Amino acid sequence: MESTNRRTFLTWSGLGLATVSAAMLSSCSAARSASPTTVADQLATALHEGDIAGVPMVSTPPDTRAFLAERMEGSQRPNVEVLGVDESDEGASARLGFTWSSFDPEQSWSYESQAQLVKIDGEWRVRWEDSILHPELEKGQGLALATIPGERVRIFGQNDVALVSNQQVHLPGINKEGLTAEQAVASAKKLAAVLDIDPKGYEEKVAAYGPKAFVDALTLRRSDFLKLDSAALKPIAGYEALTSSMPLSLDRGFAGAVLGTVRHPSAEDIETRGDEVKDAEWIGAGGLQEAFDKKLRAAPSFRATIQELDGSAPPMSKGALWEQKVPDETPLKTTINADLQKAAERIIQNTDSPSAIVAVRPSTGDILAAACGPEDNAYPTATIGQYAPGSTFKIATALAMLRHGDSPGSTVQCSESITVDGQTFKNAGTYLPDHLGEISLREAIAQSCNTALIDRHESVSQGDLAAAGEALGIGADWDIGIPAYSGTIPRDDAGTEHAASMIGQGRIQTSPLGMAVFAASVVRGRAVCPQLVPEEKPARELPSDLTEQEAAQLRELMRAVVIEGHLDRLNNHPGGEVLGKTGTAEFGQPDPARGGFPRTHSWVIVAQGDLAFSVFVEDGDYGSVTGAPLAKEFLDAAYEAR
Structure with missing residues (x-):
């Protein structure tokens, strides 16, 4: 048999309250004994249920529920049991055991009090005293039972x-x-x-x-x-x-x-x-x-204090009767560097399309910054944006070529255009004719020659490209605690799709975080697994077949981009040797406002020491035009923040 109050109490008791004692439940039986123990049981049940109606009292208040409510201010109710009843010629004394739950199942407040019973006209009755609720209460006092809100963990x-x-x-x-x-x-x-x-x-x-x-x-x-x-x-x-x-x-x-x-x-x-x-x-x-x-x-x-029923303040000496001990805060620790995050946000605050700067520590995979521009409208472009990486992916294409016997000094053919299955591919409109013809792979990467890499589409398969990209982290299985996209490289693309994949277009996609990890993997010499909350979601070792010789050759190619290519503004940086690669990826339909060319994603990836980062602007100019100045600003900020 349960009242509505009892059901409410038991729901709250999921925080740690014990169930009501068998002695209390006995009071629900239809047959009532005239003994003082039975009356004490009725009192215990009433204190738990918050209503003394039905308890024989010397003087019963008109509103039995309000009577207890003002003496036990708050929604909590105790578990009360009768510990014993001592009967004498003058009356009886019942010992009551109170147990109050807290929000910690391992903490509860327990104490004993006494209730006096007298026999009037052959019937045992409770003589109410406010000290029944707690032995320290004096007449006219009650318990203030408060839930104290905590502060959200930092x-x-x-x-x-x-x-x-x-x-x-x-x-x-x-x-x-x-x-x-x-x-x-x-x-x-x-x-x-x-x-x-x-x-x-x-x-x-x-x-x-x-x-x-x-x-x-x-x-x-x-x-x-x-x-x-x-x-x-x-x-x-x-x-x-x-x-x-x-x-x-x-x-x-x-x-x-x-x-x-x-x-x-x-x-x-x-x-x-x-x-x-x-x-x-x-x-x-x-x-x-x-x-x-x-x-x-x-x-x-949970906190219990003494309250004066007339609303006056209790004596200053009366502190909390009991207070739940709150454990020390355990903050959620992230790898974000506040200075780098602020710098990244400041640098892209004036971009007029979705944008991102993401920085990663190659040695650990720590995500140091993941900034989104003001036009992202709360969409996490930095971590889950899906975009073609453009020419930044040529580092993976170069890796696939190295695995086919090439070296940074190998000769490749950079022509003005190349046609694959009826589709013509060209170099960027700003490509200098001085770098056409037979050039080294190093020069092709530094100057970002599209045709030289597409020219190898027959010897480098789509599977070779996918394997090279995966060796640098694209497509890896990450769990950083929040949604994150590492990228996809289709393995079965052929013809023009495969030719476009050679320069990071076609159906290849990744995120700004994915490209920061890509650069970090070149630095570390194996696929880097990023981490954001190391204690909760630590980085794990990813399978990677990248050899140290291959990684050294890729670093040589990325260094050439800085020394003699489109990122020459980063050369001789005070922070030390810089590696990098620019990228531009076309998307959408030809735009008359752009001379008939499609709109373009602007990319830059950079590494210096134990820092790797990507810069991305969704609707930008060439990577060397839009992304490179932003990359220079962030590299300078990172140097200042050391």
């Missing part, structure tokens, strides 16, 4: 820099109390103008709330709140600003694609995820916040 970057922490925020809005409906809407319109938000949407929101409601307009970081025009806000009728706190990243938008954000759980969240999120103030949305929501979610705690 996310750290390198050097224990807090990338996400709880910060003060402000919520400007309209307090409708004392305003007519027309005044409230008028104030909403004025506030929307000051805050530069959609006026119609906010007016409708204000109108929909009750006549005494405070209706927030948006949530602002303190730095942004202080920039508001206070003179314009002051005369708005009903304007108020509440102060609160929430988990925020270092700066607005900082590493958003990686970190994600937080939001209040919706009714749908509670319906689908139930007890898991119903008491949560914040849940993760996207990125690490969502992927590790359970670990990051704030853990509440």
Whole structure:
């Protein structure tokens, strides 16, 4: 037999409460004994269920549920059992054992109290004293049983820099109390103008709330709140600003694609995820916040204090009767370097199409930065964008050629154009005629000759290309904690598709992260597995058949791009020897505004010491035109951040 309260209690008891004792359940039987033990059992059950109706009392209050509710303020209820009853000529004394659960199954609050019973007209009755609830309570006192919200776990970057922490925020809005409906809407319109938000949407929101409601307009970081025009806000009728706190990243938008954000759980969240999120103030949305929501979610705690029933303050000496011990925070540690991430975001902040800069440490696979441009609209281009890598892939094509007996000094034929199965391929419009004819593979890579590599499409198979790309990490199986795309290289493409694959087009695709790993693999001499949260998702060794001789030859080719090719602006850099490769990949239909040429992805990959990174602009010019200046800025920033 269970009441509604008991079912509610047992749901909460999933946090650690023991079940009600057999002695308590005995009170539900129809037959009631007149003994003091039976009355004590009834009292124990009533204390658990929060209602003393049915318990014989010396003086029964008119509202038995409210009587206990004001003495046990809070939704929690204890498990209570009768430990023993001592009977004498003067009456009886029942020893009660209380056990309160906390949000930690291994922690509970237990103590004993006493209840006095007297016999009146042959019936045992409880003489209520507030100390029944706890021996330290005096008359007119009760228990304040509070759930203390915890703070969401922080996310750290390198050097224990807090990338996400709880910060003060402000919520400007309209307090409708004392305003007519027309005044409230008028104030909403004025506030929307000051805050530069959609006026119609906010007016409708204000109108929909009750006549005494405070209706927030948006949530602002303190730095942004202080920039508001206070003179314009002051005369708005009903304007108020509440102060609160929430988990925020270092700066607005900082590493958003990686970190994600937080939001209040919706009714749908509670319906689908139930007890898991119903008491949560914040849940993760996207990125690490969502992927590790359970670990990051704030853990509440339980605290019991003495309260004065008349509302006055308890004596200063009365602290908490019991408080759940909260374990030390264990932050989620990432490999993100805050300085490099900020630099990457600053460098691409003015790009007018989706873009990314991703940096990786070759020796460990640590992802040091994964920045997306402002036009990505929260889409994680850096980690899951799928694009043809263009001429940056020529390093893999060169590897396939090395495996067929070529060397950096081998002669290749760079012609103005080459036709495969009726389709003509040309070099870039800026390709210099000085580098046509018989040239070395080193020069072909440095100058990015398309025709010289396509000319080898018959001797280098599509399978050879796929194997070479895989040796440098493309297509590898990663698990970095958030969605990430390493790329795909079809193995069965033939004809023009295969010819296009020789220069990183056709159906080959990868991501900016994939190309940063590609460059890192050349540096390390084997396929690098990236990692973002090493303690949760450590990098693993990937199968790689890249030999040290092959890796050294690829580094020689990438060095030539810097010494004598399209990345010569990176030569003689103070940070040391630089390796690199530019890339341009056509996409879409011919564009008359571009002289009949299709639009192009702009790529650059760079390595220096134990740093490798990629620069990507979705709708850019040649890699040497759009990407190279951005790469130079990031390399300089990385040098300064050392």
